[in-house]
Amino acid sequence: MLVPFADPVVDWATIGKVVAAALVAGIGVTFAFSLAVLGATRSLERRRDRRGAEASMFAALGFFGAAVCVAAIVLSIIVMSSK
Amino acid sequence: MSSDIVFVIVVVTALAFDFTNGFHDTANVVATSISTRAIPPRIAVGFAALLNFAGAFISLKVAATIGSGIVHADAITPVIVFAGLIGAIGWNLITWYFGLPSSSSHALIGGLIGSVIAAVGFDDVIWSGLLGKVVVPALISPVLAFVTAAIGILIIYRIVGALRPGPVTGGFKLGQIASGGLLALAHGTNDAQKTMGVITLALIAHGDIAANNFHVPKWVVISAASAIALGTYTGGWRIIKTMGSRILKMDSAQGFSAQGAGAAVILAASHYGYPLSTTHVISGGVMGAGAAKRLSAVRWGVAGNIVVAWILTLPAAAAMGALTYGITRIFGTGAAGPLVVSIALLVCVVAAFLRRLQHGSALTAEA
Numbered sequence: 120m121l122v123p124f125a126d127p128v129v130d131w132a133t134i135g136k137v138v139a140a141a142l143v144a145g146i147g148v149t150f151a152f153s154l155a156v157l158g159a160t161r162s163l164e165r166r167r168d169r170r171g172a173e174a175s176m177f178a179a180l181g182f183f184g185a186a187v188c189v190a191a192i193v194l195s196i197i198v199m200s201s202k
Numbered sequence: 203m204s205s206d207i208v209f210v211i212v213v214v215t216a217l218a219f220d221f222t223n224g225f226h227d228t229a230n231v232v233a234t235s236i237s238t239r240a241i242p243p244r245i246a247v248g249f250a251a252l253l254n255f256a257g258a259f260i261s262l263k264v265a266a267t268i269g270s271g272i273v274h275a276d277a278i279t280p281v282i283v284f285a286g287l288i289g290a291i292g293w294n295l296i297t298w299y300f301g302l303p304s305s306s307s308h309a310l311i312g313g314l315i316g317s318v319i320a321a322v323g324f325d326d327v328i329w330s331g332l333l334g335k336v337v338v339p340a341l342i343s344p345v346l347a348f349v350t351a352a353i354g355i356l357i358i359y360r361i362v363g364a365l366r367p368g369p370v371t372g373g374f375k376l377g378q379i380a381s382g383g384l385l386a387l388a389h390g391t392n393d394a395q396k397t398m399g400v401i402t403l404a405l406i407a408h409g410d411i412a413a414n415n416f417h418v419p420k421w422v423v424i425s426a427a428s429a430i431a432l433g434t435y436t437g438g439w440r441i442i443k444t445m446g447s448r449i450l451k452m453d454s455a456q457g458f459s460a461q462g463a464g465a466a467v468i469l470a471a472s473h474y475g476y477p478l479s480t481t482h483v484i485s486g487g488v489m490g491a492g493a494a495k496r497l498s499a500v501r502w503g504v505a506g507n508i509v510v511a512w513i514l515t516l517p518a519a520a521a522m523g524a525l526t527y528g529i530t531r532i533f534g535t536g537a538a539g540p541l542v543v544s545i546a547l548l549v550c551v552v553a554a555f556l557r558r559l560q561h562g563s564a565l566t567a568e569a
Binding site for chain 1: 470
């Protein structure tokens with residue numbers, strides 16, 4: 120009990136997977152959603168300024184961020200539901 | 203006949219525990235979305251209840267940990283499971299009454315361990331399972347949620363910091379519908395499975411399932427999912443009334459980051475079968491999102507409450523479980539003991555509620 124790090128009863132490999140999965144999913148989705156907000160906001164601004172090419176690029180960035188978020192959520196539920 | 207009566211009492215008690223878990227945790231699940239006005243309160247509560255119900259169906263690994271990874275299932279009797287549940291409920295009631303921090307999940311596991319020790323001794327507790335599946339994850343998970351939310355909010359401010367606040371707030375409010383939904387799903391997944399594990403243990407003790415063939419019957423999944431969803435929905439109306447003054451002030455980006463971090467930690471842990479205190483994880487996420495912006499914005503007292511809950515809940519609930527088993531056995535091995543204890547607990551609950559109504563609520567620091 121005093122030395123759990125040296126104790127094989129604690130499955131540190133699995134706990135490491137939980138830590139890695141939570142960090143990657145939590146931070147990754149936040150990053151992707153921030154890109155989606157950035158892309159959507161900038162796209163609207165550029166469109167108002169009649170800068171069509173830039174507006175399209177930011178719109179693509181926004182769609183990419185949103186698609187990554189949706190894919191991550193769907194994937195996580197599929198992985199959780201699998202035996 | 204007598205064992206059938208005890209079994210029915212155990213199932214009803216377990217579902218009541220599940221209901222109170224949902225009732226109590228509604229605030230954790232919906233508070234962030236409501237405080238940032240991302241979702242109207244009524245819709246948030248209904249949405250959370252629905253996703254709590256759905257979440258209970260997506261995994262059974264936490265139920266397997268509770269049912270076969272912490273105590274030896276073949277040594278269990280329905281009375282042991284009953285005493286463990288009453289120990290957990292009793293400890294939750296005491297902490298609620300005196301305003302002490304607690305964790306329903308740790309109380310459930312502690313109560314079960316205490317009743318097993320009182321009934322059959324220390325050898326039938328799987329200490330390695332308790333350490334590796336409960337204690338270590340309990341220490342790591344709030345810190346992990348804190349770090350994930352803190353890094354998340356720093357990334358958000360870095361990416362959208364130069365934009366006009368209006369569209370950013372609107373965007374993250376939209377995002378909070380998804381992150382809040384995921385958090386409710388995660389809560390249903392981890393917490394409802396604890397009740398499923400306990401009911402399945404009772405089924406093993408009752409002889410309906412072989413100890414070496416652990417599986418959770420469909421009716422157990424559906425009833426546990428329904429109880430936690432109903433509890434969430436019922437608890438929501440209380441939350442809506444008292445919401446205004448009790449919530450941390452945070453912006454929608456912080457809410458998104460906190461909810462996303464909490465959901466990620468709970469879902470990842472549930473996938474590997476770790477029963478967590480969802481309240482501790484969500485508190486860790488909220489504090490992380492607050493601390494990254496301004497250290498003084500965080501209610502550090504909540505962190506202190508979590509530490510107290512870590513130290514206190516498992517041993518105290520275990521003592522309650524052991525005491526309940528002892529009291530139950532005074533009335534023999536039949537249904538008389540569980541019946542008397544259940545009635546006594548009901549009387550205590552009603553008396554405590556009436557007394558609280560008369561004297562006002564304690565400064566509850568539930569964690």
